[in-house]
Amino acid sequence: DQSVCAPLPVLGADVTVPLVTGGEVAYAALDYAASAPALQRVWDDVAAYAPYYGSVHRGAGYLSQLSTDLFENSRRTVAGFLDCREGDQVVFTRSTTDSLNLLAAALPAGCRVFVFETEHHASLLPWTNAQVTYLDAPRTPDQAVATLERALADRDPYGPALVCVTGASNVTGELWPVRELAAAAHAHGARIVLDAAQLAPHHPVSVRELDVDWVAFSGHKLYAPFGSGVLAGRADWLREAEPYLAGGGASRRVTRRQDGGVDVEWHESAARHEAGSPNVIGAYAIASACRALTEAGFDSLVARERHLIEKVRAGLAEVPEVRVLSLFGDDAPRVGVISFVVDGWNSSHFAAALSAEYGIGVRDGLFCAHPLVRTLLGSDPQTQGECGAPEAAPGEKSLNAIRVSFGAGTPDEHVERFLAAVA
Numbered sequence: 001d002q003s004v005c006a007p008l009p010v011l012g013a014d015v016t017v018p019l020v021t022g023g024e025v026a027y028a029a030l031d032y033a034a035s036a037p038a039l040q041r042v043w044d045d046v047a048a049y050a051p052y053y054g055s056v057h058r059g060a061g062y063l064s065q066l067s068t069d070l071f072e073n074s075r076r077t078v079a080g081f082l083d084c085r086e087g088d089q090v091v092f093t094r095s096t097t098d099s100l101n102l103l104a105a106a107l108p109a110g111c112r113v114f115v116f117e118t119e120h121h122a123s124l125l126p127w128t129n130a131q132v133t134y135l136d137a138p139r140t141p142d143q144a145v146a147t148l149e150r151a152l153a154d155r156d157p158y159g160p161a162l163v164c165v166t167g168a169s170n171v172t173g174e175l176w177p178v179r180e181l182a183a184a185a186h187a188h189g190a191r192i193v194l195d196a197a198q199l200a201p202h203h204p205v206s207v208r209e210l211d212v213d214w215v216a217f218s219g220h221k222l223y224a225p226f227g228s229g230v231l232a233g234r235a236d237w238l239r240e241a242e243p244y245l246a247g248g249g250a251s252r253r254v255t256r257r258q259d260g261g262v263d264v265e266w267h268e269s270a271a272r273h274e275a276g277s278p279n280v281i282g283a284y285a286i287a288s289a290c291r292a293l294t295e296a297g298f299d300s301l302v303a304r305e306r307h308l309i310e311k312v313r314a315g316l317a318e319v320p321e322v323r324v325l326s327l328f329g330d331d332a333p334r335v336g337v338i339s340f341v342v343d344g345w346n347s348s349h350f351a352a353a354l355s356a357e358y359g360i361g362v363r364d365g366l367f368c369a370h371p372l373v374r375t376l377l378g379s380d381p382q383t384q385g386e387c388g389a390p391e392a393a394p395g396e397k398s399l400n401a402i403r404v405s406f407g408a409g410t411p412d413e414h415v416e417r418f419l420a421a422v423a
C-alpha cells in the first residue's frame, strides 16, 4: 500500500537476543504500550544538547541561559503539540501516573471524581482525597456516555467534579469517545482530564477540539526516554492548589515572620508544581519527540499503524485457539494495542515462550487494569491472583492475558514473526 510510510528509525533496532534453542535473533519489541523505543531522532537531539546542559532558571552562565531557553521552549512545543488554549499550563512531571497524582492533589475541596472501572490504575487510584464514583464497564461508546450522564445527573450540581477518562485503552487499544464524554461532563458542570498515555503516541490530541480540561501523558510511551511526563490544561485549579512539590523553584519569596515562622509566596505558573532542579533533558526529549511525530505526520503514522493492526488481527483470527479481548467489539476504532488469550495455554508461559524461543517481547498479566481484564476474561474477582502470572489450571479460564503492542518504529517483519510464532 503506497500510503503506508516506512517505520520511523528507533533505538534498539539492531539488538539481538539469545534463544533457548541456541543462536541469536534480532529482538522484536512488541511492547510499545509499556514503553516504546526512543526515536533515533530524539536520541540525536538529546546527544547534540547534552554537552551544553546546565541548571535552569537561576544560573547566570551562558549554558544555564541556553538550558532555560530550551526547557521553556520545550513547554511551548508541548503546548503546540497538544493544541492547548491560551492560558493553559504545561507542567513537566515524571510520568502519567505523576501527572494524575498532581491533579488529584490539586482538586478543590469537596470535589467528586467519576472514573470508569476500566481505567488503568494510574487513572483509577490517585483520587484518594475525593469521593469517587466508579462507573461500570460500558459495552459501547454510547453506553459510556449514557453511563456518565446518569452518574453526573445524580450529583450535587453546584459542587466541583472531575471526570477522568482514558483516550485509548492500554488493554484493548480501543478509542474512547472523549469529545462526547467531555461534552457530557461540561453539560453537568464537571471537568474532565484525559489520560492520553496510550492515545498521544498514536493519534493527534487537540485539547481545544476535544474540549478536555487537562491531558496527561508519559515521555517513555511517546518515543522519548523514561522519567518525564506532562500534565497540560487549565491553570486555575493548579494555580490555586498547594504546590505538589514544595521547595526551591516553586517559591517566589520566602520570609521569616516576627513569630519565628516562615511565609511563602508560591509561583502561579507551572513552576509552582516543579520544585527542585527539573528534568531538563527529559522535557527536551519529549519536545523532540513531539516535533518528530508532527513532522512525520499523523496521517501517515495512523495509516501505517492501521495496516499493522489489520495484519495482526487477521493473523490472530486464523488461529482458532486465540481469543482477542474487546469491550466495544470488532469494528471499534483502535490503536496498536491488542490483548488476547490462547485456549489451553497459560498466558505467562505463552509470553515467556515468545521471548525465549522467538526473541519477541510482549507482555502478559493484568496490565495494571485489573478490573477491566477480569471483566474481559469473565473471571471471578475473588479467585484472582496478584498482578503477574497467576496460574490457570488445565482446562480452566485464563486468569491473565497476553498483550502485543506496536507503533511508529515497528517494521512489518516484527508482526509477521509474531504471527508465525503464535501460529
Ligand code: PMP
Residues within 6 Å of the ligand: 033, 034, 095, 096, 097, 098, 120, 122, 123, 166, 168, 169, 170, 195, 197, 198, 218, 368
Ligand atoms: N494510563 C495508561 C492508559 C497507561 O497505559 C499507563 C502505562 N501503562 C499509564 C497511565 C501510566 O503511565 P506511567 O507508567 O508512565 O506513569
